[in-house]
Amino acid sequence: GVAQTVGYVSALESENTAGELQVAAESFKRKKAIQGTLSPVVAKDLTEAREDEIALIPSPATGEPGSLTPPRAFNMMFQTNVGAMTDGSSVAYLRPETAQGMFVDFKNVVDTGRVKLPFGIAQIGKSFRNEITPRNFIFRSREFEQMEMEYFIHEDADWAKVHEEWITWCENWLKSVGLPDSHLSRYAHPKEKLAFYSRGTVDIMFKYPFGVQEL
Structure with missing residues (x-):
């Protein structure tokens, strides 16, 4: 039929x-x-x-x-125009995070700083995200100050060991500034939920009055 x-x-x-x-x-x-x-x-x-x-x-x-x-159509990045003319050639976007600068400047840092792996690059700056519904204190802000660090290791290094060391260091630092251990926890992203560039992602969580959220 x-x-x-x-x-x-x-x-x-x-x-x-x-x-x-x-x-x-x-x-x-x-x-x-x-x-x-x-x-x-x-x-x-x-x-x-x-x-x-x-x-x-x-x-x-x-x-x-x-x-x-x-x-x-919805864009998570804020669109603007650079220069006096408003046309397709002047379109630009405000950055949604700070990491890209550290990757772009990697070779320049190696050449001028005379550093060898492993080493880290850290920076602080403004970021902008076109959140649909800003809410939950500062978790869904459209404009915010972001501190970020990228730590580079050799491709043959034991990344899992280094990753665990950094997570532990971050937890110890949070406790040293007064956050109670009872309010801290970890959330390891399942493999099927990882971003294409990630081998492993762990969020340090905090028990806020409105619920447990990523720090």
Whole structure:
């Protein structure tokens, strides 16, 4: 027979989006008591959905249809223009963090500072992020002062050992300035959640009055 569309399911983009959509489709089939075999799920980006389809697509968070808005462009960086002219050639963006300067200046620091691995570069400066909903004290600020350090080691060095040493050093420093040990904890990001450039990420957490958050 001719294949029919019996409903819509949704999932957030991930490494296993197709699998998650298939599971959601099977669940939808059971809930609706639909007979027959499901054809392979046709995955489509929300940006490609028609307006009438968007009204039928359930939210990945709530499962309720009709709660999604059409996709809109959003940039986490603040856009501005440099110079007197306002056109495409003058577009610039305020930096969302300070790290890029330390990577760009790495060779210059090595050449002028006569340093050898391992060594660190630290700096402090303004950063800007176009947060959708600024909230939670200073955790969602659009303009903030950021102190950051990058510590460089040889590619053959035991990075896990160095990483652990730095985490412990940071914890000891926090305790030395008065933060109680009972309010401190660690959160190690699972491997599947790591950024593409990270071998390991650990957040030092603090128990605030409004909950546990990263320091």
